[in-house]
Amino acid sequence: MRRILFALAILAATPALADEPTTVTIDNFSFKPNVITVKRGTHIVFKNQDDLPHSVVIPDLQVKSPLMDTDGSYEADLEKPGEFKYFCGIHPMMTGKIIVTE
């Protein structure tokens, strides 16, 4: 039993597998989680659950989403390793970071 629990703990701490979508939720004018670590090739989904539109701009990846209305989403594939800061294109005080590992 102890061995199984240990294995689960390791799994929980591992970055998302490349073929699993990873979700960042937008609510109350913030990105959650605010900082996320994923493997190269991860498919990331930004879901807007806030009451106003938002967008996602990742300057170093030349990503600029359209405005997402409430319940809208935007998806991107993260193919380049590195640390990438991003922000909402219409509320620039909303920021986050994606760390893409090999």
Place this chain on the structure above:
Amino acid sequence: MDTMIGRREALACMALGAAGIVWIVRGGVPHPLSSADAATTDDRLHFVQISDSHIGFDKDPNHDSTATFQAAIDEIKAMKQRPAFLLHTGDITHLSKAEQFDTAVQVAGSAGLPVHYIPGEHDWGGDDGALYLDRFGKGTKGQGWYSFDQEGVHFIALINVAGFKAGGFGTLGADQLAWLKDDLADKAASTPIVVMAHIPLWTIDEGWGWKTEDGDQALALLRRFGSVTVLNGHIHQVMQKVEGYVAFHTNASTAFPQPAPGTAPSPGPMKSVAADRLRSMLGITDVVVKRGQGPLALTNRTLAEV
């Protein structure tokens, strides 16, 4: 910006808006406007500020933002003294969509008056202003800024919703500030100036992004003028402040109210406003320029007064 305000001789006055508040600014001091000051045929100029129509917004507390925008236009059409024109201080649309721009222009056009527009971030952020500029950019400079004169008053339309950077605020940018300096160069200090920009040029709440990071540079260029009125939108509520000869005013929305700073976790719509209260929290601003060197009179009218 805060530093500049601290240096100046000023009487600052901020008022949270309510139905029918009427202000007149004399010598930098705001006074309640008496009925004798209301718009008359002797006025030098009479115009109306509308803002944040958010055409396309259809959630609590307002499921029909087109209807409330039309109500605002109907209130203007019913005015005894017909305004010369309308100023729309941005967030014309909710999502920068072509059909939302079309609806807004159609409704605003039903007033039968010229309308001068500037964009809000909702008009710009979907496509870097492409659709906005396609409709409203003709004859403008740079990214859409412009000025014009009417009845001796100089109007300046600034854009502070382009060029956002991570962690930043509203931005005018070096090019627009250089243009502003040139635009003002030949104006006498006695010329009444009206500036419009979507995001407030004065700092209201940094955490909510209610600030223009280089707004102080624009205000420094305006310092030599004896009468400056700054008309903003963005925060969906009426606030006023007077600094020296500069009167700052933010307008109510015609779509939905937003909370006062510090009273909610985020600046989202006030969803729980009851239907029978909504129109008392939406509105327009009636602006009258009296003849001579008199001050501008600003009257906030709610849509419940129609």
